[in-house]
Amino acid sequence: MIPIRPLYSAANLAAGGCESIHRRATFLLQGSGMYFPRSRPNLIERKTNTYTESTGSTAAEDLPSPDANAFIDTSGLSSVESKAAFFDVDGTVCKTNVVLAYFSARVEELAVWVRLVWVPYFILTCVLYLIVDWFHRPTFNRIFYMSYRGRTVESKAALAKIIYTKYYKPRIFKDAAAIIKRLKAEGFKIVLVTGSLDFLVAPLAEDLDADHVYAAEIIEENGRLTGKLKGMYASNDEKALRVQDFAREHGMSLSNCLGFGDSIADLPMLEIVGRAYVVNPDARLRAIALRRGWPVMQWMLAPAKL
Template sequence: MTADSRVAAVFDLDGTILASNLVESYVWTRLAALPRRGWPLELLSLLSNAPRYALAEHRGRPEFVHCFLRRYKGLREETLRALVREAVGNALLHRVRPEAVRQIRAHRSAGHRTVLVTGSLDLLVEPLRPLFDEIVACRMASQEGIMTGHVPSPPVVGDIRGSWVRKYCADRGLDVQRSYAYADSYSDRALLATVGHPCAVNPDRRLRRHASQRRWPVVIWGVHTTTQWEALAAAASPPRHHRITTAGTTTDDDKRTP
């Protein structure tokens, strides 16, 4: 890896840096926010809507992101910030792949501009900010501090990532052909094809085949990453004063049935 300030190193989040996905992150958040008696209803709602989310995914990654993020509608923004700071962020860090952290730090040491690109909410990935020069994530609209479920700007996911990274590098005087990208999904092939140094991380079957045909490097990260159950345990025990029952109302654990 050559030191060069005109180089970008762009990282996908779910499945690349994190051994998780958009759905798992949502589950951490909702279980942390709800009293335990509310967990079964929330999980049932998630399962019952699975066909709708699968259809949205079939239509395209941006459609799925918009559709799924609507589940955050009604949650107070400050409540989510507090949950991330005191519980959910800990769960997220449990699922960060150590190899990813080492690679990000190596790029920063080489003077490369490190960028995280994700379809997740910006509030959820705040604990990762110290690793990156810039984070590009979804920001949800809110009214009087309550999240509306609407993401005004198109999420930088799927095929759009190819044109996005070209523009990003051009606007900042970076050399896209000397830049790096790391991703795990076939839907990210446009991003990987645009840079001079693509890397398929823990690729799905289609991306593995695609990478092999183009002789892109393939790496496996995450051998020492904790399990999703350990992450869920970390998320499900936030401070009592931040648990909520409905949007905008808090619950006193001392008065709540376990």
């Protein structure tokens, strides 16, 4: 029998490793003056958040800590009844991405001999996904989620269980779990805002005791998934719009809210909250955080159990 781990490592190199190469390339382009950020329509009323940690630290250096809670400042918000903390999921709450989430389930379904053909094909398609994602993440997700086309609606629960158990749960950042628990105790509504599929992140939301989830939804027809997304994909400006909707519906002032993200796609959401926190960021978001004085934190996974 062919072991799964080498196959998984190869796919991880394509889906995750290419992201690292992409980040380094962006950094070099920025330094050479050749890099131009992707423009976005001005759909969101934004403000520049110049918040600095109460400890005196700024975003000039990353802020690792045995207790990440030390860097989350909620001073002045204890008396506020209606407040929320908005979290991106992939890369922020978990060391995950939507491509490897699908891969972790798909390899379980395939016969060993089929994997020999499918895995190299999948690795090549990851390169295409990377290119599309670079130019426009919503387009990438609309293309990628066609991978789920034809699956039965009844299979969603079993698929979510496999992906959460084998992929998401072992990759939850311990700092994220600790901070979410603390903020819940302080009266914050916990809201996950993600481009992942709703039924795949449902077990994660339940484990974290999240109050609400904004996620991508696949249209269902005749008992099967079409692969087409319902409505707008939760990324970029759409994330900010959903955050604004939540605040409006719950009578919240976004100045009393916190935001956590890891990529440039989270920027519109981070720009409209009172206190923005950047977690394990990509090169573009890191550069912006440095300029604006946003705390940049490095969250880590819990040590593996022997």
